[in-house]
Amino acid sequence: MFRTSLRTRVIGAVALAAALPFAAVACGGDSGGDGDSIVIGTKFDQPGLGMRNPDGTMSGFDVDVATYVAGELGYTPEQIQWKEAPSAQRETLIQNGQVDFIAATYSITDSRKEKVDFAGPYLITGQSLLVRSDSNDINGPADLENNKILCSVSGSTPAQKIKDEFPRVQLQQYDTYSACIEALKNGAVDAVTTDEVILAGYAAQDPGAFKIVGEQFSEERYGIGLKKGDTELRTQINDALLKMEESGAWKEAFDKNLGPAGISAPNPPPLDN
Incomplete structure (x- = not known):
């Protein structure tokens, strides 16, 4: 992973973002080491959200959100390296620089914000x-x-x-x-x-x-986790999320991945300042 390349990449062109596929996303694990890739953490075992398929491709709502954001940062799907991010390891992966950001059903909480920063939220559930x-x-x-x-x-x-x-x-x-x-x-x-x-x-x-x-008994605000203090990247990710929501791509990704489970797409939540 080359974090300097992430800092210096120009925001991707509109045409590139519009062309991003919302079907299964190719796993970019073989493209690392050339200074021209991005490492994104997600779940590998959550159908509809973050799933590594038998053929090695990635699919799910979190995957599609992360892929769109990466596109706005200037990376094609083929330049993404997906890294599994189990719940208990997410802060460590970010703090150690093993990922550039994490989109993995990652609830924004005060205790986590002491260790990492969040862009979003991009989904509210319970x-x-x-x-x-x-x-x-x-x-x-x-x-x-x-x-x-x-x-x-x-x-x-x-x-x-x-x-x-x-x-x-x-x-x-x-x-x-x-x-x-x-x-x-x-x-x-x-x-x-x-x-x-x-x-x-x-x-x-x-x-x-x-x-x-039963009824939902909590409110969970899913955000994209990143290194604490990286204000530039947080702003870029929030800009990408807002664009995804306003363009209709957010609803398209939700309906494709979670609609089959009988869940209707809610309104996208407002982003934190």
């Missing part, structure tokens, strides 16, 4: 619960206090919220949500909690196996 389709006794987090086992991911905002507000719930934590989904499928846990858009992606991937229950 925490919810996913259960097996034959489950009838879980309709909210309070129902989990009756000897149920709830799964979430280490280092995630949803896991911390359960610890803080529902301490009597038995919380099982894994490194990835896909591990939680597998545990739910085989009966090792009774429910999975994270943001509703993430749960919807998993439910859509395995029709009939799972269902989302």
Whole structure:
């Protein structure tokens, strides 16, 4: 990764941004080392948001947002190197300079803002619960206090919220949500909690196996994480997000990736100053 090239690149031309594909994005892992690439962190296991497909391509709403932003920074999809960014490692990846920015269902919180900066938000969602389709006794987090086992991911905002507000719930934590989904499928846990858009992606991937229950019980503001103090890059990313929203490309990406899960595109949230 060559951060100096990111600082000096001219904002991409309008024609380039308009031509960016919102289909599966080619993984640019082989283009590194030439001083002309950008490293972006995202999830590799979240269908509809950040997913590495069997053929090596990347797809999802976060991927499309990040690809659009990279285009506005002057990078083609082929110049993107995708790096997996598990929840518990995101701040470390940014602080160590292993990525230029991260778009990975990354909730903006005060504690994280002590370590990294955020552009955005580019999506607002809320925490919810996913259960097996034959489950009838879980309709909210309070129902989990009756000897149920709830799964979430280490280092995630949803896991911390359960610890803080529902301490009597038995919380099982894994490194990835896909591990939680597998545990739910085989009966090792009774429910999975994270943001509703993430749960919807998993439910859509395995029709009939799972269902989302209850109301959202938090507000999560997804932002793009970057190195603390990099005001120039933060401004450039915010400009790109605003352009994506105003051009209709934001809604197009949402509908393509999350529409199949039955979620209607909300209005894009206003960006933080």
